[in-house]
Amino acid sequence: MPERNKPWKICRVGGREFQIYQEYDDEVKESYPAYPDFAECPEYTDDGFSFATAEHEGCPHYKPHDPEGPGTDDCGGCLWFRRDETPFDIIGVCTCDTLRRKPNEKNADNPDRIQT
Numbered sequence: 001m002p003e004r005n006k007p008w009k010i011c012r013v014g015g016r017e018f019q020i021y022q023e024y025d026d027e028v029k030e031s032y033p034a035y036p037d038f039a040e041c042p043e044y045t046d047d048g049f050s051f052a053t054a055e056h057e058g059c060p061h062y063k064p065h066d067p068e069g070p071g072t073d074d075c076g077g078c079l080w081f082r083r084d085e086t087p088f089d090i091i092g093v094c095t096c097d098t099l100r101r102k103p104n105e106k107n108a109d110n111p112d113r114i115q116t
Contacts, residue, residue: 008033013084014045014093035090045093048101052081054090061096 007019022031035053036043043051054076063079064071075081080096083089 011085011089011091013082013089013091014049014051016043016045016051018051018091044101048103050094050099050101052092052094054081054092059096059099061098 008022009020011018011020018036020033020035023034024031036051038051038053039056045051052075054074056075058073058075058078061080062071062073062077064077065079071077075092075094076090078094078096080094081092082095083092
């Protein structure tokens, strides 16, 4: 089993650093990278854009990179999904203005918290 105190990978995107650790699954007897669950616990850049994982299911604002090519229907295949360091990092930022949280907009999960 890998050490928990040493990250397996570090993803840098949107002015943030996400340390990814391996977690061990006793049932399948294998380790896997435990990425943040941004659907369950949303996080935002200072500009109000949301962090997402490439594998997250796309939304109604999904726009393929190539309208003529095959679409993937996940965030990683969306034109709005941006990565900073490498073209295949699983963590990125959704740059869709429609989904962007505006300044002073209250967080739906916590109506008392205001985005600054």
